[in-house]
Amino acid sequence: MQTRRFFLVSSLAMAVATPSRSQSVPTVHVEQAWARASAGQARTGAAYMTLVNHGQAADRLVKVTGTVADKVELHTHVMDGDVMRMRLIATIEVSPGEPSVLKPGGLHVMLIGLKAPLKAGESFALDLIFEKAGTIPVKVAIGAVGAREPAAHSHKGHGS
DSSP states (O other): OHHHHHHHHHHHHHHHHSOOHHHHSOSEEEEEEEEEOOOTTOSEEEEEEEEEEOSSSOEEEEEEEOSSEEEEEEEEEEEETTEEEEEEOSOEEEOBTSOEEEOTTSSEEEEEEESSOOOTTOEEEEEEEETTTEEEEEEEEEEOTTOSSOSSOOOOBOOO
16 A cells, blocks of 8 residues: 555656646747847837747747837738838737748837837847747847848847
8 A cells, every 4th residue: 555655646746846848848939039229319129030830739929028118019010002001919920830030021029118229239138928838038139220130140049
């Protein structure tokens, strides 16, 4: 009886102490997180990156937080007649095997009310919050004013 109890308690302890694969290995990876340096005293900025889902099911980026700005929002650009306008969006879908690219003129993370100018060569932190993958901290590298792509254009991953 004592052996059975020991085995039961040991098995239970192992099950509680061992994290599941989904907890220890994030399914969404963030690559090439970058932003442009601020032009003058601009109070807004944007962050760009590629979101890659290595899981089997779709996920959604539902929120981004950070201390670099008063507000951090998900945005996209849409054509309104002959004018391109930014629009606030609730989520960004991240499908398995189909990278979601946040880039100038498209999907992006909007930084409203910058607390300090973004300076080329520096970086700042954001937390990306996904519906399934949870929170992924990201370091955003700041490139030159007017940059169209990350300064060090490579496919090395940033964030997790």
